[in-house]
Amino acid sequence: MTLPLETVRLLTKQLDEAGIRYASGGSGLLYSLGLIDQVHDWDLTTDAPLDDVTAALQGWSWTQSSSGDHPFASSYRIQVTDQQLPIDMIGQFAIHSENGICRLPTVPSFEWQGILMGSPEVWAVSYALMNRIAKSDKLFAYLKQHQADRNALHLLLAEPLPAYLSAKLLALL
Structure with missing residues (x-):
């Protein structure tokens, strides 16, 4: 499979130039680690305020929506229009757990194909909290x-x- 990267590279370059720290997670991260064979969309997380991100998106077509239904508790979500793969920007990524709201920080872990990829640790937890157990595992x-x-x-x-998630993380220390 040839993965279309041009648009997400242009967008992340613009974020870099604006000083917006981001990391790609979701299926992009899984693909970059060789854990899946197909990317369905790009999920870019950032801890930056909404106003800073929207200012950095000048020249792009985008829409803002809620962060999603429960269990999602992120501050905002922006969908950037792309003809090849959807790009979602998730601001201040957070998910409800049985114990409260878990804030999932944007932690760039490595660069892949010119894109900063997110923390496998953060996404293992986020997928577990989303009840997407196969991806978390x-x-x-x-x-x-x-x-x-x-x-x-x-x-x-x-x-x-x-x-159970704290125990899994402690086992990795």
Whole structure:
């Protein structure tokens, strides 16, 4: 499969130039790690305020919507128009857990094909909280084979996670 990267590269370059810290997660991250064979969309997270992000999107066609139905609790979501793959920008990524709202920080982990990719640790937790267990399990298995980022683990352990997720993260320390 030839993955169309031109649009997301142009967008992320513009974000970089505006000083907006971002990281690509979701299926893009899974694909970059060799864990899936197809990217369905681009999920870019940022901790930047909405006004800063919208200012950085000059020249792009985009719409803003709610962060999604429960369990999502992010501050905002922006869909950038692209003819090849949808691009969602998720501001201040957060998901409800049984213990409260878990804030999932934007933690760039590595660069792949000119795009900053997000933390496998953050996305393993986020997929578990979304009840997308197969994707979460793939990332936790990846993290068991590769050294997990201790800083990302500590950031996540400070959140109100369910006990089973805290245990999985502690096992990676």
